[in-house]
Amino acid sequence: MPRLLIVSPHFPPVNTPDMQRVRMSLPYFVDAGWEVVVLTVDDRQPLAPVEPDLLATVPRPVRVVRTGAFSRNWSRYLGMNNLGLRTLPHLYLRGRQLLKKEAFDLVYFSTTQFIVCVLGRVWHMEFDTPYVIDLQDPWLSDYYQQPGAPPPPGGWKYHFSHALAKHLERWTLRQCAHVVSVSGHYLLALRQRYRWFHEDSGSVLTFGAPDEDFAVAREKRTTAPALLPATASIKIAYAGRLGPDMRPALDVLFAAIARFKDAPRPFELFFFGTSYAPAGQGAASTTDLAARHGISHLVHEKTARIGYIDSLRIMLETDLALLLGSEDRAYSPSKVYPTLLASRPTLAVAPANSVLEAKIQELGGAALITFAPGAGGAADAAQNLSALLAGFAGNPGRPLGAPPQLAVLEQQYSAAAIARRQLEVFNRLIARSRTTPPPLPVAEYWPTLPPLQP
CATH class of the missing domain: 3.40.50.2000 (Glycogen Phosphorylase B;)
Incomplete structure (x- = not known):
């Protein structure tokens, strides 16, 4: 049984956009026979809303491991509200414990708290475990450098974060096994920025439709x-x-x-x-x-x-x-x-x-x-x-535009379809692992996609 460690600092009951891909994919990972551990943060002072209803959507076989974060009661005096910065040492130590005691085939970072992605390379240096990074937004964005763009928000914090991203993105992605991205533009920017980032270094995986x-x-x-x-x-x-x-x-x-x-x-x-x-x-x-x-x-x-x-x-x-x-x-x-x-x-x-x-x-x-x-x-x-x-x-209520292409939505953009494509990437990456038998082709354990429920 392949074993996957997912790093997602935000996780139910906290509701943020950057954990939705993981949350919606978990049932399909479990159905496909993967053993999944989610490493997340027990943030007692979340800035995002808390939504207990989301807990019911997490499959019971998924083991959720929560670690700590520095309190905002003092970090705010440093201007440091970012969860990734507040939890970085805690995530490092807890993740290191998991990787030392248990054998994982792959580590998957799915978050917009990009600072924690550096742990992929740190752990890879110690445990040789391959890691995948999910770019839901660009780590290093040039939006505010484009002609006609508004001034960047945040003052010195923005310039500090931008400079940090410029160095850490290069260092982290250099040893990354694969990058998945919601936009082909992000992958194109990486290929233009780094000569060693090739077309097969990343895959485009849009967000999935929340059919369930x-x-x-x-x-x-x-x-x-x-x-x-x-x-x-x-x-x-x-x-x-x-x-x-x-x-x-x-x-x-x-x-x-x-x-x-x-x-x-x-x-x-x-x-x-x-x-x-x-x-x-x-x-x-x-x-x-x-x-x-x-x-x-x-x-x-x-x-x-x-x-x-x-x-x-x-x-x-x-x-x-x-x-x-x-x-x-x-x-x-x-x-x-x-x-x-x-x-x-x-x-x-x-x-x-x-x-x-x-x-x-x-x-x-x-x-x-x-x-x-x-x-x-x-x-x-x-x-x-x-x-x-x-x-x-x-005539209120009448449909607008062309009829929705539900078949295309089901086959390419449903949560099930996006989970299946993630598994195809994961399977390719662990196929050469010495600790895990070669995984079955996706079609053998998941021959058809479940239908959408519009």
Whole structure:
């Protein structure tokens, strides 16, 4: 039986985006006959929301090992709230104990706390255990160095983190057995940056659609109070980050919504969990833009993070689900797949040639409005969006865009499909191991993918 050690500092009941790939893959790893140990952090002061419902989605055979972290009561005086920095020595020691006492075929880092990935090379030097790194975001990002980009947030902390990433990424990836990434742009950047990083050094694995989680969300919806108010307006809802890279898409949306502000049944916008800042400390992303378009009374934003299951419930409750594209052409929005699975009328607003545009063109299931750079492109897009919204207002609830390609979603983007592709990577890497018999081909123990439950 192959043995896998997963390092994920965030893990249920704490809810963060960077642990969702691991959480959704675990049932399929177990079904495939893998013995899995998750090394995570027992953070008694989490910045992210705590969501006990997620614990029920972790298979019982998975052993979860929790280690400590330095308290924020003193680390905050050093300006150090980052969980990766606070837990690094604890993770190192606990991981070292596990690798010394037990034989693991592979170590898998799936996190955006990139500083902990250096432990892969440290442990590899001592135990010769291969390691894989999952890049859900770029470790070393050049977004704020691009022409026209806004100034980076965080002041000296950003410049320190950027300099640290520049050195640690190179050192860590040099001995990494394989890199999986949600975006091919990230792998291309690595190939351009390092001569020794080749095309076969990494694989593109997008986020998976949460096919099993919607059953939990639908059940909770029958017992919990509604998250959206019972108003006469047509509700458009969005749950997730709203960064400056999404502001152009937001501007197009608000310009179109403003044309209906005096309608008998206007459109009303609800944004949830738009900031990664601790509850009560996040800055609203929509206030000034809504005021400029004269629709402040129609725009409601809650910056505090919400539970993952609640974010799915919002998609089920809304009249019109919303997807926003990013100016960062490499950004791969994970919420595309759950939004399409919710089977609600969906609107996508994205820059031309963005990842979101490509995904909607491939998968359907949403009306797509794209815009070119510049004021002219945004004005044309707002005009097109206004026409689309006028048609929807006359017949709320009708599907928008091309029908969703559920077969493609099932075969390529479901949680089961993404887990299967991870296992194919893992199997290739451990095939030469001296301590483990050659693994069976994936098709032998998992011949067909389970069907999606839309």
